[in-house]
Amino acid sequence: MTRAVILVRRRLVGSIFVLLIVVIGTFLLLEAAPGDAVDAYIVSTGGDAGMIELLRHRWGLDQTELTRLANYLWALLHLDLGQSVTFSRPIRDVILERLPNTLLLMGSATALSFGLGSALGIYAGARPGSFRDRFLSVGSLALYAVPGFWLGLVLIIVFAVDLRWFPIGGIESIASARTGLDRAADIARHLVLPVSALGFIYLALYLRMMRAGMAEVWRQDFVLAARARGLSRRRIVLAHVARNALLPLVTMLGLQSAQMLGGSVVIESVFSVPGLGRLAQEAVAARDTPLLLGIILISAVLVVIINLLVDIAYAFLDPRVGASEAGA
Amino acid sequence: MSPLRRFLRTPEAIAGAVILTALAAVALAAPLFFPSDPQAIAGPALLSPFQDWSLPLGTDRLGRDVLAELFHGARTSLAVGLAAAATALAVGAVIGTLAGFAGGLVDEVLMRITDAFQTVPAFLLALAFVSIVGPSLGVVVAAIALGAWTGPARVARAEVLSIRERDFVAGARVIGMHPLEIALREVLPNALPPVLALSSVIVAAAILTEAALSFLGLGDPNRVTWGGMIAEGRAVLRTAPFLSIVPGIALVLTVLGVYLAGEGVVETAAVRKSLS
Numbered sequence: 001m002t003r004a005v006i007l008v009r010r011r012l013v014g015s016i017f018v019l020l021i022v023v024i025g026t027f028l029l030l031e032a033a034p035g036d037a038v039d040a041y042i043v044s045t046g047g048d049a050g051m052i053e054l055l056r057h058r059w060g061l062d063q064t065e066l067t068r069l070a071n072y073l074w075a076l077l078h079l080d081l082g083q084s085v086t087f088s089r090p091i092r093d094v095i096l097e098r099l100p101n102t103l104l105l106m107g108s109a110t111a112l113s114f115g116l117g118s119a120l121g122i123y124a125g126a127r128p129g130s131f132r133d134r135f136l137s138v139g140s141l142a143l144y145a146v147p148g149f150w151l152g153l154v155l156i157i158v159f160a161v162d163l164r165w166f167p168i169g170g171i172e173s174i175a176s177a178r179t180g181l182d183r184a185a186d187i188a189r190h191l192v193l194p195v196s197a198l199g200f201i202y203l204a205l206y207l208r209m210m211r212a213g214m215a216e217v218w219r220q221d222f223v224l225a226a227r228a229r230g231l232s233r234r235r236i237v238l239a240h241v242a243r244n245a246l247l248p249l250v251t252m253l254g255l256q257s258a259q260m261l262g263g264s265v266v267i268e269s270v271f272s273v274p275g276l277g278r279l280a281q282e283a284v285a286a287r288d289t290p291l292l293l294g295i296i297l298i299s300a301v302l303v304v305i306i307n308l309l310v311d312i313a314y315a316f317l318d319p320r321v322g323a324s325e326a327g328a
Numbered sequence: 329m330s331p332l333r334r335f336l337r338t339p340e341a342i343a344g345a346v347i348l349t350a351l352a353a354v355a356l357a358a359p360l361f362f363p364s365d366p367q368a369i370a371g372p373a374l375l376s377p378f379q380d381w382s383l384p385l386g387t388d389r390l391g392r393d394v395l396a397e398l399f400h401g402a403r404t405s406l407a408v409g410l411a412a413a414a415t416a417l418a419v420g421a422v423i424g425t426l427a428g429f430a431g432g433l434v435d436e437v438l439m440r441i442t443d444a445f446q447t448v449p450a451f452l453l454a455l456a457f458v459s460i461v462g463p464s465l466g467v468v469v470a471a472i473a474l475g476a477w478t479g480p481a482r483v484a485r486a487e488v489l490s491i492r493e494r495d496f497v498a499g500a501r502v503i504g505m506h507p508l509e510i511a512l513r514e515v516l517p518n519a520l521p522p523v524l525a526l527s528s529v530i531v532a533a534a535i536l537t538e539a540a541l542s543f544l545g546l547g548d549p550n551r552v553t554w555g556g557m558i559a560e561g562r563a564v565l566r567t568a569p570f571l572s573i574v575p576g577i578a579l580v581l582t583v584l585g586v587y588l589a590g591e592g593v594v595e596t597a598a599v600r601k602s603l604s
Binding site: 154280 | 340441443444446447449452455539543546555558580583
């Protein structure tokens, strides 16, 4: 337990610096964007030059860059991301409303790509160099070459337009007044296609990593020892080779999370899933830069949290991690 | 065996080389076969493929020649993919070299910045950058490079850490070369091979990112892009799914070609290493 605590403490300090850099980056982008909050406000309400002057002064926009950055940081510390002009609501509330859908989509897609990817990787890596190994390697590469949004469209054409098995988009049936399990089943049905589109793309990554990891482990002495002990091939593959090759994949889960979030932007817009990614696209369309940068900030925080969780999981799975610090 | 023969040993590498050669030919020949503006109207709208031999792949919603658009789209995809990857590799190699060679505070700051860029989803960053600066070919290239330089930077830094202790670096110091000159002229070229090994993955990712950006309407509006064609076809997805499917297949083939050729190069290099 102490190992995990030490690990988290060390990572937290680093994460704060990283997030600070991200905040400065978004601030610079916000400054680079044409127009400021007052311009956006005046466009929606109307007002004369005197009013603009007054608002700029009141919102602190007539101060130096450093003061504005300090104000921005101060507001963020109070979890205030500013006001969205498009939605006429606090950005924080808009984002929090969309976040669960994205987390659900990402979580399911990650489970799909990790589960199926590592399983197929074990299947391929069990007999390195065999036909099925080569076939799965090239096949997964082909899958990895597919643009997620296009796979989404193809799935829509086949399974929603032609076969009518699944709904064409959205997160649940509109005005269906379903509750409980019924509603969960409805949402699940809506998520099948987007989760497949997002999950299948990244499946290749886990498959190839698992396969490559197993190829390394096969050469190690303890595998030879296991063979000498007369264990069945099945047992050697699962309990000795695959198990030792699985650990790096867990790290990949964390590293992959940022890419998954980016991928969900296009997938959500293809399937009209009202999540963070679709919100980002709406922000772009409405030229709502503060909202877009708010989404980026929240995504960065999300990625940091996911990586922290992965590190903790890793510490539990691998007793060597952090052992030296805990002993010292 | 010559490197080329060695490269062409596996069927995967051959397939990759064939695809990329064909693609380069298509991209180069586009203005020859289709000299007129591919965004101009060429015939009746939504003509099905194989109906009219002057328009073999038919026309889109606005009556534009699909085959001409495909050819010109190959140019954009390849140009943006290669330019963005080259930018990302160059920036990453320089930043990684400086971080690894300087060490100390410079290293710490540069690596935290690298961390920060890896924490922000690259696609969201590209989206924000293009939407703030405005879509044009150069901006799209910069936006993609912005999210892709971190990998090369990390690899270059790791390589430089092992190179900087070597004798020739000490020699360069003794003859009084400026540290920046040693870093960029002596160390950087030696750290390049593992960085360049990343290029196929980065080119492939850049092509896919460009496609996704133009699918969302953030590509250069004056150029035909495969992503933009797919987005166009989406409006008639039920009646003419063909229009979104074909440019997608072109994208898959291109990216697959890049991956396969890249694997071939890496394997060739590995064989050479084990031989020497």
